[in-house]
Amino acid sequence: MPDLDAILAQLDSDRDAAIERLFALLRMESVSTDPAYKDECRKAAEWLVEDLKSIGFEASIRDTPGHPMVVAHSGGDGPRLLFYGHYDVQPVDPLNLWSAPPFEPVIAEGAQGPEIRARGATDDKGQLMTFVESCRAWKAVTGAPPPNLTLLFEGEEESGSPSLVPFLEANKEELKADLALVCDTGMWNAETPAISTMLRGMVSDTITVKAADRDLHSGMFGGPAANPIRVLAKILASLHDEEGRVTLPGFYDGVADTPPEILAQWKKLGFSHEDFLGAVGLSTPAGESDYSTLEQIWARPTLEFNGVSGGYTGAGFKTVLPAEAFVKISCRLVGDQDPAKIRKALHQRFKNMLPPDCTVEFESRNGGSPGIVMPVDDPRFEAARRALSDEWPNEAAFAGCGGSIPIVGLFQSILGMNSLLIGFGLDDDRIHSPNEKYSLTSFQKGARSWARVLAALSKD
Known part of the structure; x- marks a missing residue:
């Protein structure tokens, strides 16, 4: 078992350098949908490869018909884990609505404290680097990154992932794992982490x-x-x-009806349909009358x-x-x-x-995609939930997601594995919009959270 306290202390002592590394990645204009930014996308992939090599990963660029993938392995024994994130970003238009140049990251005071502002700050460079920083601290304390870990960073998520399915199918044996870790999600609120276990x-x-x-x-x-x-x-x-x-x-x-223990977790979240609908000028839930508004969004x-x-x-x-x-x-x-x-x-x-x-x-348009329900009775899911709860003021919850995250279904259908969806974005992070931001607390406590989760999963 790693010395978790020492890893957390290392993360705390290295905060300023971690921000500078994130800023270096945020300055790269890796807009995947626009061919004019092809070189910037490759530059971001190359930067990630070199950074991962510096902390003990065997990392490489993998070319595709589009933008390259980044694949890295740590080696060692233990449960085999695959972490997924993406380094590409959305276009920045309309540029005139940004308070600062979108690829010149800054720290500014926001409604809930200091926040990092830049395109990709939360979707998904900030989230991706949150995980990388936890691995960096692990290496500094133990001499090696977390064992038996594979990293897969995509460069086309924001443009429909045209290369992803062929890449997964061609590299099944290399990428298969006991469990996937996906960071492209968010918190319930600034003090309550969540693991998304239901996707529609x-x-x-x-x-x-x-x-x-x-x-x-x-x-x-x-x-x-x-x-x-x-x-x-x-x-x-x-x-x-x-x-x-x-x-x-x-x-x-x-x-199926939502299990009572999950409904009990959701009740603790303090969701208010008056606040939810009031924010968009509505007041009365219009869905199935026998179910709460939160159930209508996540589970119906x-x-x-x-x-x-x-x-x-x-x-x-x-x-x-x-x-x-x-x-x-x-x-x-x-x-x-x-x-x-x-x-x-x-x-x-x-x-x-x-x-x-x-x-x-x-x-x-297509054949359609089924909903996904993760096995919350899997001990690894509860271990991760407890680990998150140890870091944040409020207990973590198994949450639903009203939308879809295609990579999760692909991991199930192609690689045969479930995913832990853990992210630290907030609802007001303005992803895909001008003035995208990532809470400094999300970045720093998110890295500590991942260290705790990795330590908990390494017990298996």
């Missing part, structure tokens, strides 16, 4: 209802002619009942309309019956819901309710 999947479709072969004059054809907007509205209204439940047959197959599936259009929508008025109307629908999935089954049920509802003279077309 998605099914999405654009559905178009068509009738006449052209737009029709509403005075001449209104009444006898089928109106695609009316047809669409009737079908959409049928998809939810008065309690907010989705009415598609089989929609809730595979949806949804079917939502993301865009509806038909007929004339410009300025003024044009009295037509449109030839077609369309809707964009997305379903967030949880548990063992089957994306293909849900898409089929959705399509069937439209076909069943379609009146004469109307046709329907479906445009599906």
